[in-house]
Amino acid sequence: MVEKLYTQLLDKIPDIKTLKKLHSKILLDPKLCSNIALGVKLMRAYSARGHSIITRHVFDKIPERNVSIFNVMIRSYANNKLYSDAICMFRTMCENDVKPDQYSFPCVLKACSGLGNLRVGLQVHGLIIRMGLDMNLFVGNGLVAMYGKCGRLVEARCVLDEIPRKDVVSWNSMVAGYSHNGMFDDALEICRNMEFNGMKPNDGTMASLLPSVSNTTIENVEFVIDMFRNMEGKDLVSWNVMISVYVKNSMSNDAVKLYLEMETCGIRPDVITIASILPACGDLSAVLVGKRIHYYVERNGLLPNLSVENALIDMYAKSGCLDEARKVFDVMHSRDVISWTSMISAYGASGQGHNAVELFHKMQRSGLVPDSIAFVSVLSACSHAGLLKEGKFCYKMMTEKYEIVPRPEHFACMVDLLGRAGQIDEAYSFIKKMPVAPNERVWGALLSACRVYNNMDIGLVAADNLCQLAPKQSGYYVLISNIFAKAGRWKDVTTIRLLMKDRGVKKIPGISNVELNNQVHTFLAGDRLHPQSDKIYEELEVLVGKMKDAGYVPETDGALHDVEEEDKETHLAVHSEKLAIVFAIINTEPGTPIRITKNLRVCGDCHIAAKLISKITGRAIIVRDTNRFHHFQNGICTCGDYW
Structure with a gap:
C-alpha cells in the first residue's frame, strides 16, 4: 500500500x-x-x-x-x-x-x-x-x-x-x-x-519555418497565408511567422493589419513579435501603432532587450520622430553597433549631418569598432548634409585606420557627396579610379548630380551606363528626361519616352501612405477609390488656388508622364503625396504634424507644393521617399532642394 x-x-x-x-x-x-x-x-x-x-x-x-x-x-x-x-x-x-x-x-x-x-x-x-x-x-x-x-x-x-x-x-x-x-x-x-x-x-510546422523566413515569390507568400488561415487554434509562433513573412516580403501594411488582428484575438505579443512588427510600422510611418507597441513593451517589462530597443529606434527614425528615437537610444543599458548605426542613419536621412558625425565619433570613443555598414550611414549622412570635408575624412578613416575595403555602397556615397558639392568632374574621376566596376547606384548618384547642376556631357555618360546596367529601371529614364527637359532638348525627351516604350519600361505608379487612427491609408496618383475622395478633391482644389496666389506654378517639365502636354498640370495636381497630405489636413487637428511615406522619389512639383502647403496651413509635413526624409516647415525643406 x-x-x-x-x-x-x-x-x-x-x-x-x-x-x-x-x-x-x-x-x-x-x-x-x-x-x-x-x-x-x-x-x-x-x-x-x-x-x-x-x-x-x-x-x-x-x-x-x-x-x-x-x-x-x-x-x-x-x-x-x-x-x-x-x-x-x-x-x-x-x-x-x-x-x-x-x-x-x-x-x-x-x-x-x-x-x-x-x-x-x-x-x-x-x-x-x-x-x-x-x-x-x-x-x-x-x-x-x-x-x-x-x-x-x-x-x-x-x-x-x-x-x-x-x-x-x-x-x-x-x-x-x-x-x-x-x-x-x-x-x-x-x-x-x-x-x-x-x-x-x-x-509545429510554422515554428519550424520561423528561423528561415525570407524574401520569396508571391506564390509562396500566398501559400503561407492559406496555410496560416486554414490552421485551427493558432499559437503565438504561427502569428509571428506570418507577420515575419509579410515584413520580409515588403508587405508592411498587411503585417500591421495582421498584428492588429492578433491583438483583437487576444494573443499577447512577445519580443519576437515586437522586433518583427516594428520595422513594418517604420516602413509605413505608422507611428501611432508604433507608440502603442512601445507602451506595451514598457508596461509588460520587455525592456531592456537589445533587439526590441534597436527596432524601436529604427521605427521612430523611419517615421521621422528623431526625438523619440534618441530618447530610446539614450536610456539603453547597453548598445551594439546596430544601435549606434540606426541612430546615425536617422540623423543622416533627416539632413542632420553634424549630429550624425558627432554620434559616429562618440560611438568610437565608447570603444565600439564601426563596421562597413556604420560607415555607409555616416558617409550617407555627410552626403545628405553636404559635409564634403567630414565625408572625405570618414572615408579616409575607413580605408586607412580600419582597413575596411570599400563596397559599392561606400563608393555611391562618395560620388553623391562630391556631386552634391557640385564637383561633378571630381566625382566622375573618382568613378574611373574605382577598383571595381561601378554599379547602378554609383552611376545613379552621378546622374542625379548632373541633373541638379545641368552637366549634360557627364550626365549622358552616366545615362548610357545606367541604360546598360538597369534597362528596366524607370526612375533613371525620368532623371535622363529631366536633364534634357531642363536643357530644352524636347526632341531628346520624346526619344527617351519612345525608348521606354520600345523596351517595355513602365513608370512605377507613385504610392503614398498616411496613418490615421491606427489605420494606414494608401493613395495612388489620381486615386478616387478612397471613401473621402470627393471631399479630398474639393479641399485640394481650394488649396491649389491658395498656392497659386502664393506664386505656385506647376513644374510640368520636371517629371516624365505618359500623358499629353496639356494634361500635365492636371496630372501633377493629383499626385499621391498631394492627396495624402490633403487627407491628413481634413482629418487631423490644426497644427498636427503630417507624416507621409512614398515608394518613389518626390517629384519636383510635389516638393514645391509641399513647401507652400506647409506655409499656408502652418503644418509640419514629413515625407519619406526612397532617398531621404523631407521635413517641410514654413515653406522650407531640410533637404535644401537637393535629393
Whole structure:
C-alpha cells in the first residue's frame, strides 16, 4: 500500500519542495529505497523539473540498471540540453552490454542534433541499421532532425522518403532541417508535399519555418497565408511567422493589419513579435501603432532587450520622430553597433549631418569598432548634409585606420557627396579610379548630380551606363528626361519616352501612405477609390488656388508622364503625396504634424507644393521617399532642394 501511494504521488510530478520531501521519506525506508520502480519514478519527476544532477544521483543508487532506466537518464540529459552528458550515458549503456531500443535512439539523436555532432550521429545511424530499427517512425524522425541540424539535407530527405508511414513530426523535422539551413523556399516545398500526402500543417510546422523566413515569390507568400488561415487554434509562433513573412516580403501594411488582428484575438505579443512588427510600422510611418507597441513593451517589462530597443529606434527614425528615437537610444543599458548605426542613419536621412558625425565619433570613443555598414550611414549622412570635408575624412578613416575595403555602397556615397558639392568632374574621376566596376547606384548618384547642376556631357555618360546596367529601371529614364527637359532638348525627351516604350519600361505608379487612427491609408496618383475622395478633391482644389496666389506654378517639365502636354498640370495636381497630405489636413487637428511615406522619389512639383502647403496651413509635413526624409516647415525643406 505504501509503495502504491508513493507511486501515485510521484506520477503527479509534484513541485520540487514536495518532491524532495517524498524523496527523503523514501530514503529513510530501506524497503522503499531498494524499490527500482520508485527509483525510476523519482528520476522522471526530477527530470521533468529540470534537475538532471539529482536525477543522476538517483540513477547512481539503482544497483541493477536496465534499458528503461538508462533511457530515462539519457532523456533527462537530452531534454535539459545536456547533450554531451546524454551521449556519454548512451556510450556507458552500450559498454555495459545494455542493448538500446527504439526509445533510446530518438533521445541520443536529439543530443547529436543539439551539438551538431554528425560523427556520432553517423555511428548511431549505423547501429540503428544493424538493429533493424531504421524503419521505426520515432527513430526515423530523430534521424531526419539530426541530419537536418548537421546540414546533411540530402541524407535527411533520403531518411524521410524511407519512413513507411510518416506523421506530422516527420514532415516538420524536414521543414526544420531546411529552415535551420536558411532554405525557406525548400522548406515551403516540404509543406506542400506534406499537404499533398494528407498531413495538415500545424503550429509545429510554422515554428519550424520561423528561423528561415525570407524574401520569396508571391506564390509562396500566398501559400503561407492559406496555410496560416486554414490552421485551427493558432499559437503565438504561427502569428509571428506570418507577420515575419509579410515584413520580409515588403508587405508592411498587411503585417500591421495582421498584428492588429492578433491583438483583437487576444494573443499577447512577445519580443519576437515586437522586433518583427516594428520595422513594418517604420516602413509605413505608422507611428501611432508604433507608440502603442512601445507602451506595451514598457508596461509588460520587455525592456531592456537589445533587439526590441534597436527596432524601436529604427521605427521612430523611419517615421521621422528623431526625438523619440534618441530618447530610446539614450536610456539603453547597453548598445551594439546596430544601435549606434540606426541612430546615425536617422540623423543622416533627416539632413542632420553634424549630429550624425558627432554620434559616429562618440560611438568610437565608447570603444565600439564601426563596421562597413556604420560607415555607409555616416558617409550617407555627410552626403545628405553636404559635409564634403567630414565625408572625405570618414572615408579616409575607413580605408586607412580600419582597413575596411570599400563596397559599392561606400563608393555611391562618395560620388553623391562630391556631386552634391557640385564637383561633378571630381566625382566622375573618382568613378574611373574605382577598383571595381561601378554599379547602378554609383552611376545613379552621378546622374542625379548632373541633373541638379545641368552637366549634360557627364550626365549622358552616366545615362548610357545606367541604360546598360538597369534597362528596366524607370526612375533613371525620368532623371535622363529631366536633364534634357531642363536643357530644352524636347526632341531628346520624346526619344527617351519612345525608348521606354520600345523596351517595355513602365513608370512605377507613385504610392503614398498616411496613418490615421491606427489605420494606414494608401493613395495612388489620381486615386478616387478612397471613401473621402470627393471631399479630398474639393479641399485640394481650394488649396491649389491658395498656392497659386502664393506664386505656385506647376513644374510640368520636371517629371516624365505618359500623358499629353496639356494634361500635365492636371496630372501633377493629383499626385499621391498631394492627396495624402490633403487627407491628413481634413482629418487631423490644426497644427498636427503630417507624416507621409512614398515608394518613389518626390517629384519636383510635389516638393514645391509641399513647401507652400506647409506655409499656408502652418503644418509640419514629413515625407519619406526612397532617398531621404523631407521635413517641410514654413515653406522650407531640410533637404535644401537637393535629393
